[in-house]
Amino acid sequence: xxxxxxxxxxLSSFSIYRGKEKNMSNLWTIKDxxxxxxNACIKATEEFVAANFDYYEAFxxxxxxxxxxxxxxxxxxxxxxxxxxTASQTPDWPNRDNIIIYRAALRAWPASSDFPATRPELxx
Numbered sequence: 001x002x003x004x005x006x007x008x009x010x011l012s013s014f015s016i017y018r019g020k021e022k023n024m025s026n027l028w029t030i031k032d033x034x035x036x037x038x039n040a041c042i043k044a045t046e047e048f049v050a051a052n053f054d055y056y057e058a059f060x061x062x063x064x065x066x067x068x069x070x071x072x073x074x075x076x077x078x079x080x081x082x083x084x085x086t087a088s089q090t091p092d093w094p095n096r097d098n099i100i101i102y103r104a105a106l107r108a109w110p111a112s113s114d115f116p117a118t119r120p121e122l123x124x
Contacts, residue, residue, distance in 0.1 A: 027059035073116025077106050084122075098123040 028049045030039035041059045042049070049056050067075065081103060087093045088100050105120035 028053075028056050029059050031055040031057070069116045073119070074110060076119065077109060080106055095122075095124070 026043050026045065028042050028044060028046075029037055030042060030049075030053050032038050033055060035055070084099050084103055087096060088103055090096065093099070099122065102120060102122040109115050109120050
């Protein structure tokens, strides 16, 4: 069973170890004899991996894909809904009525013809 890794800040580093290059990474991709990935990413020392697997290489995280305008718009909208959640549920919150209207506009926005070009704005 494979282990999923979503983000890795430093993928691997190399150093000279007793006269030869040694990979100092703790993340490895395990393969079978045909080069097929059997485990996308495991965390282990190189010594452990070498002792237990015949075919392996340092794990390289995939490049993050750019968000589409639609994905970015939905992400922004979701963050706005989260950030106004408490205010909308607190009866004496200043500007609460405008926040409730804003949240309704945020929820309706993806179905509008303005999505994702024009973002709803909070009235004052």
